[in-house]
Amino acid sequence: MLRALAEAYPDAHCELDFDTPLELVVATILSAQCTDKRVNEVTPALFARYRSAADYAGADRTELEEMIRTTGFYRNKTNSLMGMGAALVERHGGEVPAELDELVTLPGIGRKTANVVLGNAFDVPGITVDTHFGRLVRRWGWTDLEDPVKVEHAVGELIPRKEWTMLSHRVIFHGRRVCHAKKPACGACLLAKDCPAFGTGPVDPAEAAALVRGPEAPRLLELAGIRDEVPDRSVEKAAAREPSA
Numbered sequence: 001m002l003r004a005l006a007e008a009y010p011d012a013h014c015e016l017d018f019d020t021p022l023e024l025v026v027a028t029i030l031s032a033q034c035t036d037k038r039v040n041e042v043t044p045a046l047f048a049r050y051r052s053a054a055d056y057a058g059a060d061r062t063e064l065e066e067m068i069r070t071t072g073f074y075r076n077k078t079n080s081l082m083g084m085g086a087a088l089v090e091r092h093g094g095e096v097p098a099e100l101d102e103l104v105t106l107p108g109i110g111r112k113t114a115n116v117v118l119g120n121a122f123d124v125p126g127i128t129v130d131t132h133f134g135r136l137v138r139r140w141g142w143t144d145l146e147d148p149v150k151v152e153h154a155v156g157e158l159i160p161r162k163e164w165t166m167l168s169h170r171v172i173f174h175g176r177r178v179c180h181a182k183k184p185a186c187g188a189c190l191l192a193k194d195c196p197a198f199g200t201g202p203v204d205p206a207e208a209a210a211l212v213r214g215p216e217a218p219r220l221l222e223l224a225g226i227r228d229e230v231p232d233r234s235v236e237k238a239a240a241r242e243p244s245a
């Protein structure tokens with residue numbers, strides 16, 4: 001399964017746009033209950049306006065709320081951004097720390113966010129257990145645990161540490177494109193022959209292909225061995241659909 005995922009998603013990556021650790025912290029705080037696409041629409045102006053932790057700490061609340069309003073829960077997120085900026089200034093000289101224990105003490109940063117930041121801004125291997133990751137590894141029988149921290153440790157035991165970050169990206173990519181929560185595209189899934197949960201969603205190739213989302217769709221259908229069974233028009237439609245949030 002690891003090999004198939006690597007072949008399917010060789011360039012899987014964090015889908016939030018950022019250049020610095022601080023920008024990634026901000027983007028991950030904004031991504032709660034919001035699509036990465038929406039966050040990426042908001043952050044260019046935000047990052048241009050607020051360049052340092054001190055800028056967030058001393059932000060004009062009303063202005064900051066307005067800038068992030070479209071990401072939802074903007075009052076809570078504003079609290080988190082201002083608190084996070086203040087904590088970085090007070091305790092870390094304005095820099096984002098590269099340790100999990102330190103990151104999780106910052107306002108708005110839980111263990112999931114901290115692992116995203118470690119893995120993507122500091123190249124420290126981390127397993128990101130979001131809703132997609134948890135659902136998929138349970139479907140695959142890698143664990144039956146529900147608690148994200150326990151899932152993180154259980155999967156960490158199975159997979160070499162150096163692969164944790166890329167594995168997280170690939171599993172999340174697959175969850176957003178093929179193995180959906182409600183109707184997984186089992187009949188169009190490149191993992192079908194190895195997956196104990198095959199049949200959770202439609203197994204008919206055409207029906208399943210209509211559930212695949214994202215620009216990688218043609219290649220995913222090819223890897224699933226059903227590209228020739230699906231009309232070109234359906235493949236184009238799949239490629240045009242946004243991956244799910």
Ligand code: SF4
Nearest residue numbers: 179184186189195197
């Ligand atoms: S076969 Fe179905 S349940 Fe298994 S990974 Fe693929 S889409 Fe998900």
